[in-house]
Amino acid sequence: xxxxxxxxxxxxxxxxxxxxxxxxxxxxxxxxxxxxxxxxxxxxxxxxxxxxxxxxxxxxxxxxxxxxxxxxxxxxxxxxxxxxxxxxxxxxxxxxxxxxxxxxxxxxxxxxxxxxxxxxxxxxxxxxxxxxxxxxxxxxxxxxxxxxxxxxxxxxxxxxxxxxxxxxxxxxxxxxxxxxxxxxxxxxxxxxxxxxxxxxxxxxxxxxxxxxxxxxxxxxxxxxxxxxxxxxxxxxxxxxxxxxxxxxxxxxxxxxxxxxxxxxxxxxxxxxxxxxxxxxxxxxxxxxxxxxxxxxx
Numbered sequence: 001x002x003x004x005x006x007x008x009x010x011x012x013x014x015x016x017x018x019x020x021x022x023x024x025x026x027x028x029x030x031x032x033x034x035x036x037x038x039x040x041x042x043x044x045x046x047x048x049x050x051x052x053x054x055x056x057x058x059x060x061x062x063x064x065x066x067x068x069x070x071x072x073x074x075x076x077x078x079x080x081x082x083x084x085x086x087x088x089x090x091x092x093x094x095x096x097x098x099x100x101x102x103x104x105x106x107x108x109x110x111x112x113x114x115x116x117x118x119x120x121x122x123x124x125x126x127x128x129x130x131x132x133x134x135x136x137x138x139x140x141x142x143x144x145x146x147x148x149x150x151x152x153x154x155x156x157x158x159x160x161x162x163x164x165x166x167x168x169x170x171x172x173x174x175x176x177x178x179x180x181x182x183x184x185x186x187x188x189x190x191x192x193x194x195x196x197x198x199x200x201x202x203x204x205x206x207x208x209x210x211x212x213x214x215x216x217x218x219x220x221x222x223x224x225x226x227x228x229x230x231x232x233x234x235x236x237x238x239x240x241x242x243x244x245x246x247x248x249x250x251x252x253x254x255x256x257x258x259x260x261x262x263x264x265x266x267x268x269x270x271x272x273x274x275x276x277x278x279x280x281x282x283x284x285x286x287x288x289x290x291x292x293x294x295x296x297x
Contacts, residue, residue: 041232184221238269
């Protein structure tokens, strides 16, 4: 689930601090169960717990590939997400989170993120992002994928392809010694090179025992800037990519973010952990359905 970028909160941002932020790292076992601004470093046992939660989420997203079709409502999808998780020992993290009343987010066409499930049926040619997070034994497994509804236009298909590839390019940059800016720069360069735009208002985030934790993972930036990546860090990468301009607005419900120019938007998300020589992707599809309905992945 995307986190609202702190630069939009009204705080004055020191650009020098953006380049070399003052951060501290802490052993996750010693950290309080709240966001203190410190970066938690998790253990191998913690990685195993995270993997379990994330694989429940990935399994649900796999099952949805056969469910998403014209005529199905996003409320029916949400009902499935709730049942799938609770029957297997998972708790939907979004349910009653800060007043949110659904078990998933379903973002259609020009909705960037946090679309609220309802009784309106999906239509042929739609594209929909389904964002699911289950809590298992205290761990948050957070992931989302795009689903084409029936046959979609080539422009929409290309958007999905570029967005997925940008996620994987960002993940390639996620390794010890690199920075969060390296991740953002890799994503931005690829997306803009394909003549799409990267949303700035929302970002990835630390995850694990907390749903949203430090650090923020921006999907744009400059190489070498931001926070140094160290083994044990766990966070999401979840680029939101538009066919038009990057600007978004949040609707009166307080959740639904849409493109201001009503251009199409897409998003893919993985939860990952930094290892000694790279990273582990916790939310890989058990069935190999990383990009349902597309030939990539």
